[in-house]
Amino acid sequence: MVEIDLNHIYKKYANAEEENSYAVSDFDLHIKNKEFIVFVGPSGCGKSTTLRMIAGLETITEGELKIDDELMNDVVPKDRNIAMVFQNYALYPHMSVFKNMAFGLKLRKYEKDDIEKRVKYAADILGLTEYLDRKPAALSGGQRQRVALGRAIVRDAPIFLMDEPLSNLDAKLRVSMRAEIARLHQRLHTTTIYVTHDQTEAMTMADRIVVMSMGEVQQIGTPQEVYVTPRNKFVAGFIGSPSMNFIDVTYKDGVITDAEGLKIAVPEGRAKILEKQGYNGKQMTLGIRPEDIHAEEAFSETWPNSVVEAEVVVSELLGATSMLYSKVDGTEFVAIVDARDYHKPGEKVKLSFDINKAHFFDIETTLAIR
Amino acid sequence: MVIDQLLKMYPSAKVISVPNWKDKTIVNYRIVDQWISIEKNELDSQQIELLELLSDHNEDETTNHWWQFLNLRSSNIPLVSKKIVKIKVIQFHTTKLESRDLAQQWIRAFSSFFNKVIDTFWVTSEYGILILSDSEIALDNTELISMIQLVDEDFGTKTEAYVGQSWNLNEELPEIFELEKCIFEQNDGDAVSNLSSDVISFMFNQKLASEKLFIVLKNTITSNSEYIAMIRSLYSNQNNIAKTAKDLYVHRNTLLYRIDKFNRETGLNLKSMDDLVLCHLLLC
Numbered sequence: 001m002v003e004i005d006l007n008h009i010y011k012k013y014a015n016a017e018e019e020n021s022y023a024v025s026d027f028d029l030h031i032k033n034k035e036f037i038v039f040v041g042p043s044g045c046g047k048s049t050t051l052r053m054i055a056g057l058e059t060i061t062e063g064e065l066k067i068d069d070e071l072m073n074d075v076v077p078k079d080r081n082i083a084m085v086f087q088n089y090a091l092y093p094h095m096s097v098f099k100n101m102a103f104g105l106k107l108r109k110y111e112k113d114d115i116e117k118r119v120k121y122a123a124d125i126l127g128l129t130e131y132l133d134r135k136p137a138a139l140s141g142g143q144r145q146r147v148a149l150g151r152a153i154v155r156d157a158p159i160f161l162m163d164e165p166l167s168n169l170d171a172k173l174r175v176s177m178r179a180e181i182a183r184l185h186q187r188l189h190t191t192t193i194y195v196t197h198d199q200t201e202a203m204t205m206a207d208r209i210v211v212m213s214m215g216e217v218q219q220i221g222t223p224q225e226v227y228v229t230p231r232n233k234f235v236a237g238f239i240g241s242p243s244m245n246f247i248d249v250t251y252k253d254g255v256i257t258d259a260e261g262l263k264i265a266v267p268e269g270r271a272k273i274l275e276k277q278g279y280n281g282k283q284m285t286l287g288i289r290p291e292d293i294h295a296e297e298a299f300s301e302t303w304p305n306s307v308v309e310a311e312v313v314v315s316e317l318l319g320a321t322s323m324l325y326s327k328v329d330g331t332e333f334v335a336i337v338d339a340r341d342y343h344k345p346g347e348k349v350k351l352s353f354d355i356n357k358a359h360f361f362d363i364e365t366t367l368a369i370r
Numbered sequence: 371m372v373i374d375q376l377l378k379m380y381p382s383a384k385v386i387s388v389p390n391w392k393d394k395t396i397v398n399y400r401i402v403d404q405w406i407s408i409e410k411n412e413l414d415s416q417q418i419e420l421l422e423l424l425s426d427h428n429e430d431e432t433t434n435h436w437w438q439f440l441n442l443r444s445s446n447i448p449l450v451s452k453k454i455v456k457i458k459v460i461q462f463h464t465t466k467l468e469s470r471d472l473a474q475q476w477i478r479a480f481s482s483f484f485n486k487v488i489d490t491f492w493v494t495s496e497y498g499i500l501i502l503s504d505s506e507i508a509l510d511n512t513e514l515i516s517m518i519q520l521v522d523e524d525f526g527t528k529t530e531a532y533v534g535q536s537w538n539l540n541e542e543l544p545e546i547f548e549l550e551k552c553i554f555e556q557n558d559g560d561a562v563s564n565l566s567s568d569v570i571s572f573m574f575n576q577k578l579a580s581e582k583l584f585i586v587l588k589n590t591i592t593s594n595s596e597y598i599a600m601i602r603s604l605y606s607n608q609n610n611i612a613k614t615a616k617d618l619y620v621h622r623n624t625l626l627y628r629i630d631k632f633n634r635e636t637g638l639n640l641k642s643m644d645d646l647v648l649c650h651l652l653l654c
Contacts (some may be wrong), residue, residue: 013559021595042619043597057528076465079524088516094482104524107475151523213619214595238619 001070002158003056004031009063011049011215023049024215025119029065035190041212041238047195050212051161054193056080067159083157087164089148091136097123098132103148115154118150122153125187126180142173160192166201178204199239203227211235233366234357236287242323245293245333248363249286251279252343256286260330264353265305274360277369284369287359290323293351295343297354300352307352309330310345326351372401372424382409398442399425406443416621432519434491436501440547450488456504456536457488459547459553464522464529466495476525483509483517504536514562530546530557533564569654572649579654588652590636597632598653604640 011024024046031037039047054065056077072080091100095131101119110118123129126146136144145165152160165181166174182205185192187333196202202209203223211218211226211234218238219231230236236244249256254271257263266274274280294300300307311335312327322342325334326349335351343349360369375382386398386405396407399421413421436443440459450457462480467473473492476540481490486503493499509517518529523563537543550565553572557563578584591597599618607613615625630638 014430021598026502043617044603065382075524077522084523086516090483090513090516090518090520091413092479092482092520103479107472107524131627201425214599 001033003033004159004191005029005064005066005069006031006050006054007064007066009047009050009053009065010061011053011058012061013126022061024053026032027217029210029217029220031191031193034191036185036192036194036205036207037210038202039193039195039210039212040197040199041218043197044214045212046215047212049196050164051163051193051195054159055082055084057163062203065094080159082159082161083155083160085148085165086158086169087151089145089165089168089317091144091147093136096133096135097128097139097147097150098247100136100147100179101154104151104170105154118154118203122150125184126150141169142177145169146178146180149181153184153188158191162189162192162194164196165194167196167198169180176180177282181205200241203239209239211238226363229368229370230287230359231368233285233287233368236361236368240289242290242334242336244287244289244359247286247288247331248283250281250283251360252281256313257294257328258331260328262308262328262331264308265303266356270355270358270360274369279360279369283363285310285361285363285366286332287361288353288355289357290334292354292357293333293337294337294354295324295349295351299354300350302335302342303352303354306355307350308311309353310349312347312349314345315343317342324349324351373404373406376401376406376408380408380412382412383407397453398422399591401425405441410573411613426647433480434489434493434499437491437493437499439554440499440544442544445541447541448489450503450539454488454503454505457539457543458504458536459534459550460500460502460531461497461534462500462529462531463497463554465527465528467525472525476521476527479521479524480517480529509533511564511567518561530554530560531562532568535565571651574651574654580640584652587636591632591638591649591652596628599627600632601646601649601653604639604646609641610641 008028009024009027010022012022027050040052041047045337049058053060056072056075062071067080091101095103098119101114101122105115105118119132120129123132126144126149128146128150131139131143136147139147148165162181166177170178178201193202206223208220208222209226213234217270219226219235226235226239230239233246237246244254247258247262249258251261251266251274254266254268255263256266308328310328312324312326313332314325316323317339320339321336324337324338324343326333326335341349361367362369373385377385384407386407395411396409397413397418398407402422408421415441422464427652435444437445439446439448460466464476467476475496477490477492477498481487484502485507486505488501488503490500491498491627514531514533518531521527532550533579534547537546553565553568554563556572556575557568560567588590591601600614603614603617607617611622611625615622618625638649640646640649
């Protein structure tokens with residue numbers, strides 16, 4: 001049983017002379033026992049810095065870090081009982097897999113029998129039993145990464161911190177290791193904080209996602225929450241692949257238009273909200289996910305006022321679906337449609353915007369209008 | 371002040387930049403970061419002992435022959451195989467370990483990543499040296515960082531290392547090492563640093579950083595945290611706009627807009643490598 005509290009954490013580096021130049025600002029999060037939390041964001045957003053502050057590898061400038069209600073700000077890394085897996089994992093070249101996994105335990109003066117039991121258990125979970133006598137040079141990249149995970153498992157620490165552990169693996173291996181880490185969490189139930197810049201990893205593995213940008217938390221929520229109800233334009237654009245389409249529009253009396261000639265009706269319910277929030281006659285950003293732009297006739301017949309005639313600029317057939325990079329006059333967007341609705345570049349296609357699923361963002365604050 | 375008094379007390383005393391160990395008629399002492407030489411015939415044995423006590427050597431400091439040579443305490447070049455013409459010195463600084471035994475295990479674990487180790491030793495309880503033959507395969511920073519992370523995880527330490535260049539093993543080496551030591555001392559927390567990564571900021575901080583002109587310029591460019599991230603990313607991506615935009619997760623046009631805005635506000639054009647290097651230096 002372990003719970004982690006990050007109470008208004010700030011990080012400022014010694015060489016940052018400006019008063020408000022924080023690498024991490026006001027990071028506030030309660031992590032529940034057994035939770036799998038993913039910190040996600042572009043490089044430099046502060047996610048690894050936050051993880052390193054939890055590990056004790058970076059000092060905390062302001063705020064409190066508590067593990068099971070115990071203040072940890074000044075506790076040295078080795079006394080935090082945390083196991084870490086890094087992006088670039090090295091192994092001792094002259095030690096066998098067994099010794100690599102056992103070394104940390106030996107230094108912590110664990111009993112020999114206990115060490116053997118723990119290493120064999122971890123090797124069994126990770127499918128490394130037959131490789132225990134091998135040296136790292138005789139292992140593949142995936143096997144070496146498993147040994148790195150094994151070194152964390154044998155510690156039996158109540159908290160795992162993982163800093164982009166799959167970034168150095170090739171795409172295929174990354175997918176299989178992703179599933180392996182998820183399975184591992186289901187089996188061990190260790191409270192895990194996982195850092196990645198890959199939103200797919202975040203969406204597929206997390207119980208909750210913390211989306212970060214420029215040192216600040218943008219949104220905390222389940223994968224479903226951050227995908228369906230993004231708090232602001234950044235989250236909306238970062239989560240989802242391909243990214244959400246953004247078009248600057250003006251709303252007026254139930255219709256949105258843009259400077260390039262796009263004109264779409266807004267369903268009554270959405271229109272009421274926009275008007276209630278004082279956006280009638282104002283500019284805003286329309287956000288619509290590629291899968292919410294449809295090419296099916298049935299959809300355009302039901303919502304005739306949401307149809308635009310677009311020209312396909314680039315099209316990609318992906319098997320079950322097609323990606324149509326299209327434009328209406330100067331407005332460009334991408335739609336994911338059924339493979340049967342594949343169109344060649346240069347062809348005209350009628351596309352319907354499902355405005356009920358669209359998002360509107362304030363042009364200044366970039367916050368979602370709800 | 372101690373130096374001044376010694377100069378007054380001993381007529382033959384001189385402040386020197388590099389001690390001459392070959393001259394057996396003089397003695398050399400490092401006192402308050404300066405070298406002083408005094409003719410031996412001016413000193414009796416008690417005075418020599420006293421000067422030994424006054425001189426700057428940490429009592430934990432090693433008597434290792436490499437350390438003695440690298441720090442001009444001995445003019446003898448350590449004996450190595452004739453095949454070794456060049457060496458490189460890795461300096462490391464880490465958290466103090468609980469026992470001598472653990473410290474020895476730490477240094478063994480760290481040096482196990484290298485194949486051509488000539489010598490390895492602790493200078494103090496937190497600072498040590500690895501002497502490598504030049505034929506050691508060059509490791510990139512990422513590999514070195516991962517090695518350090520591994521050792522730190524196992525020993526609960528926090529380590530920073532400086533990887534020296536390959537230098538000829540001759541009497542010029544101590545002077546070169548002196549500068550490598552100074553550069554490493556200014557490391558601001560990077561796990562691994564080297565000459566290329568640190569020398570420009572080192573020189574800048576030594577000579578120019580305290581000039582009013584640069585202070586004012588720095589304040590201007592750091593007024594917006596967006597600018598700091600943009601400059602760092604542009605520099606690390608060698609001014610590649612597409613890579614930087616991807617890194618910062620902004621549209622290429624947004625990045626170009628910010629570069630133009632920065633230009634209007636500061637007069638510095640980040641698309642020009644000269645201006646970008648200047649901004650990077652100001653952030654060092």
